[in-house]
Amino acid sequence: MSGAADREAVFPTRQSLGIMKAKLKGAETGHSLLKRKSEALTKRFREITRRIDEAKRKMGRVMQIASLSLAEVTYAVGGNIGYQIQESAKSARFRIRAKQENVSGVLLPAFESYQTEGNNDFAMTGLGKGGQQVQRCRETYARAVEALVELASLQTAFVILDEVIKVVNRRVNAIEHVIIPRTENTIKYINSELDELDREEFYRLKKVANKKQRDTAEEDAQMKAKKEQQQKELSALAEGNEENEAPKAAPEDDGPADILAAEEDEDVIF
Amino acid sequence: MASQADYKDRQFLAVIGDEDSVTGLLLAGIGHVTAPPDNQKNFLVVDSKTDNAAIEAAFERFTTERKDIGIVLINQHIADRIRYRIDTYTQAFPTVLEIPSKDHPYDPEKDSVLRRVRRLFGE
DSSP, rough: SSSSSOOOOOOOOOOHHHOOOOOOOHHHHHHHHHHHHHHHHHHHHHHHHHHHHHHHHHHHHHHHHHHHHHHHHHHHHHHHHHHHHHHHSOSSSSSEEEEEEEETEEEEEEEEEEOOSSSSTTTTSSSSOHHHHHHHHHHHHHHHHHHHHHHHHHHHHHHHHHHHHHHHHHHHIIIIIIIHHHHHHHHHHHHHHHHHHHHHHHHHHHHHHHHHHHHHHHHHHHHHHHHHHHHHHHHHHHHHTTTGGGGGGHHHHHHHHHHHHHHHHHHHOO | GGGGGGGGGGOOOEEEEHHHHHHHHHHHHHOBBOTTTTTTBEEEETTTTOOOHHHHHHHIIIIIIIISSEEEEEEHHHHHHHHHHHHOOOOOSEEEEOOSSSSOOOTTTTTTHHHHHHHHHOO
C-alpha cells in the first residue's frame, strides 16, 4: 500500500514511529525558522538593492564633478600632470577597513574608509602653479572615493546576501517538499503496518479462542460418553454380581485409572 | 562565504582606468606601490593602445593574486572590453565596481551588478 510512496527505510515499530514523529516535529520547527530567516534576509536584500541603485546614480554625478575639477587642474597647471602623479604614488593615504555586520546570522562585511596621517605623496604637485586647484581636486576625489567605498560595501553585501538567500531558500524548499512529505509518508506507513499487525493479532486470538471452545466442547462430549459408558458398566457389573464375583475386580481397577488420565489431559489443555 | 576569512587584510583599492580617472583617484591618495622586490602598483592606466590581454591580466592580478585589495575600480568602457570576465566574476572579495569615466557617461544598463538587480526583480 505505502510501498510505492517515497519513505525512509525503517522497520515499522513503535520505536521508529516515535523517532519519525520527533523528526517531523523538528523538521516543521526548522522550516518555520528558516522561512523567517529567509524573509528577514530578503527584506534586507531589497533594501540593499534599492540603496545600490541610488548609490550608483549618485556615483555618476560625483564622478562627473570630480572629472570636472581634474580638468580645472589640467588647465591651471597648464599641462598633463598624470605622469608625474603616477610616478610619485608610493604609499596609499586613502585606505579601507572592513568591519562586519550581523544580519540574522549572516556576516555582512562593510568597508569603511580612513585616511592615514602624515603621508603626502603629492606635496610637489602644482608647486609652480595651480596648487589650489590641485588641493581642491584632491578633496573632490577623496569624497568621490568615499562614495565609491560605500557603494562597494553595499555591493559586497548584495553578493553575499544573494548567495545566502539562495542557500536558505533551497533548504526551506527541501524541507517543505522533500523531508516533511517523506517523514509523513513514513509515519503513515508505520501506522498502517502497526494496524495490520493489530488486526492479525486480533484474528489470531479469535482463532485460538474458537479452537479452545471447540476443544472444550469435544472433551465435554467425550467425558459425557465416558461417564455414560461407566454408568453402563457399573450397572452391568451390578447385574453380573449375582452371577460371578471373581472378574469384577479387574474392570473396576481400569475404570478409575481411565478417569484420572482423562482429568489429567483436561488440566493440560486448559 | 569562504572568502569572509581573509577580508581583514584587505585595505587598498585598485584602479583600472583611463589616464584621467587614474590620475584623479591617485590624487585622492589611493595609489600604493608595494615594497621594492616586486614593486607592484595597484593601478593600471589603459589607453587605446593597451590590448585586452593586458587589462585581463591586471584584472586577474587584482582580483585573485593580490590579497590586500578590497575594492577594484574599473572604468565602465574598459569593463566592456573584458565584459565576459566581469560578468563571470561572482566573488564577494574583492568587490569589483564599475565607475564612469570622463569621456564615457555612465550607463546603468551595462553594469553587471545592476543587471543582476534587475533580473532578480524581474524588471
